[in-house]
Amino acid sequence: MFTAEVKITLKKTVADPQGLTVQHALESLGFTGLAGVRMGKFIILQLNAEDEVKAKVEAEEMSHKLLANLIIEDFSIEVYPESNRGVKQS
Amino acid sequence: MKFGVVVFPGSNCDHDCYDVVADVLKQPVEFIWHKETKLKEFDCIIIPGGFSYGDYLRCGAIARFSPIMEEAIKYANNGGLVIGICNGFQVLLEAGLLPGAMMRNTSLHFICKYVKLKVENTDTPFSSQYKKGQVVRIPIAHNEGNYYIDEKGLAQLKKNNQIIFRYVTNPNGAVDDIAGIVNTNRNVLGMMPHPERSSELILGSQDGVGIFKSVLDWLATR
Numbered sequence: 617m618f619t620a621e622v623k624i625t626l627k628k629t630v631a632d633p634q635g636l637t638v639q640h641a642l643e644s645l646g647f648t649g650l651a652g653v654r655m656g657k658f659i660i661l662q663l664n665a666e667d668e669v670k671a672k673v674e675a676e677e678m679s680h681k682l683l684a685n686l687i688i689e690d691f692s693i694e695v696y697p698e699s700n701r702g703v704k705q706s
Numbered sequence: 707m708k709f710g711v712v713v714f715p716g717s718n719c720d721h722d723c724y725d726v727v728a729d730v731l732k733q734p735v736e737f738i739w740h741k742e743t744k745l746k747e748f749d750c751i752i753i754p755g756g757f758s759y760g761d762y763l764r765c766g767a768i769a770r771f772s773p774i775m776e777e778a779i780k781y782a783n784n785g786g787l788v789i790g791i792c793n794g795f796q797v798l799l800e801a802g803l804l805p806g807a808m809m810r811n812t813s814l815h816f817i818c819k820y821v822k823l824k825v826e827n828t829d830t831p832f833s834s835q836y837k838k839g840q841v842v843r844i845p846i847a848h849n850e851g852n853y854y855i856d857e858k859g860l861a862q863l864k865k866n867n868q869i870i871f872r873y874v875t876n877p878n879g880a881v882d883d884i885a886g887i888v889n890t891n892r893n894v895l896g897m898m899p900h901p902e903r904s905s906e907l908i909l910g911s912q913d914g915v916g917i918f919k920s921v922l923d924w925l926a927t928r
Contacts, residue, residue: 630854633812633879682771685764685800687807688854 617698618663620675624684624691625656659683662698671695707925709735710748712778712794714769719755719791722902727752730905731918740772749925750787751778753794755847755900765808765850766796775801787831787921788894792848795886795896804889804896805863806855811848812879818847820911822874823885823899827867830888831924832895835916841874842913844899846885851898853880853887866890871897 626632632654639653661678665671672695684691709727713720720737727735738745745751758769769775775797782788782803790798798804811817820843825836836842855863860882863869871886878898886897901914 629856630809631812631879633810633814633852637814682767683763685767685807687856688809 618665618668618671619696619698620661620663620671621694621696622659622661622675622679622683622691623656623693624659624679624689625654626688627690630688668695668697707733707749707922708747709733710738710745710751711735712738712740712751712753712774714740714756714758714772714797716758716760717754717756717793719793719900719902722900723752723754723791726902726905726915726918730915731922733922738774740769740774743773743777745774745777745781748781748786750789750921751781753778753788753790753797754902755792755794758793758797761793761850764796764800765793766798766800769793769797770800779803782889782894785891785893787925789832789917789921790894790896791900791902792846792851792898795898796850798894798896803894804887805859806853806881806887808850809852809854809879810850811852811877816847816849817851817877818845819877820845820904821877821885821899823871824874826869826872827888829867830870830892830895830920832888832917832920833870834920834923836920842916843911844901844904844914845911846877846899847903848878848898851878851880853878853884853898855881855884863887868892870895871899 634655635653663671675693679691711723796808825840828838868887872883873885876883901917904911904914
């Protein structure tokens with residue numbers, strides 16, 4: 617069993633009104649060091665793939681087909697063996 | 707002229723569309739359940755507004771893979787008339803039948819009100835009843851109506867006269883004030899405003915009925 621973590625963000629060229637609103641809220645709380653805030657989605661997939669490579673290929677296919685809209689979004693994927701979830705593989 | 711209205715779990719303007727076709731246009735109309743895998747003979751298919759699949763993931767993203775959509779895509783690619791309204795427009799974008807994508811309104815608010823639209827192109831099966839430059843009152847009701855397309859795509863839309871409606875005052879941040887577009891073949895219309903909610907005077911406006919009447923006119927000349 618593998619865990620694929622899919623991170624989906626709006627493309628840099630696409631305005632993010634939600635991120636901007638959060639930035640303004642943080643600034644009004646006194647956090648002055650912000651150069652920007654971008655919001656996105658984080659999706660955790662549990663995959664019964666044979667190995668890590670196959671798990672990643674499958675997660676990529678899923679992201680292309682459904683999870684991300686590539687007109688406005690980019691995605692990145694990290695795959696971990698289920699037992700090591702959250703521990704980055706070298 | 708036979709109309710079909712697609713129904714997804716979460717559609718909520720399906721009955722309004724049905725009512726306009728049956729009671730205002732006096733034409734035959736049927737609901738089409740999203741699980742159906744065969745389309746009957748229709749002259750026009752309407753994909754109505756609502757919150758298909760709870761708007762989960764992205765508006766229209768899951769509905770786009772409903773069994774009926776595969777048939778609807780084939781139907782559209784064969785020249786069949788398709789109208790996507792609000793969530794229906796979002797489904798058509800996700801399905802790739804129309805270019806671009808829908809983003810959250812810049813105000814982050816759900817906006818439900820009458821807006822004024824300028825008719826930009828009357829040379830389509832959906833807009834022949836209007837005059838070019840005419841301003842019509844049709845309501846919007848959406849949270850994700852902020853139409854996005856990149857510069858290259860926008861240039862294409864303009865070059866091919868695919869922009870049918872523009873907001874007179876942009877309510878949601880949409881690129882180039884775009885409220886409704888057609889595909890290059892002009893047989894697929896997507897629009898955020900709700901013509902089915904403004905097709906009878908008792909509802910406050912009948913400016914929207916022109917879209918459905920244009921379709922009848924167009925079909926009558928085929």
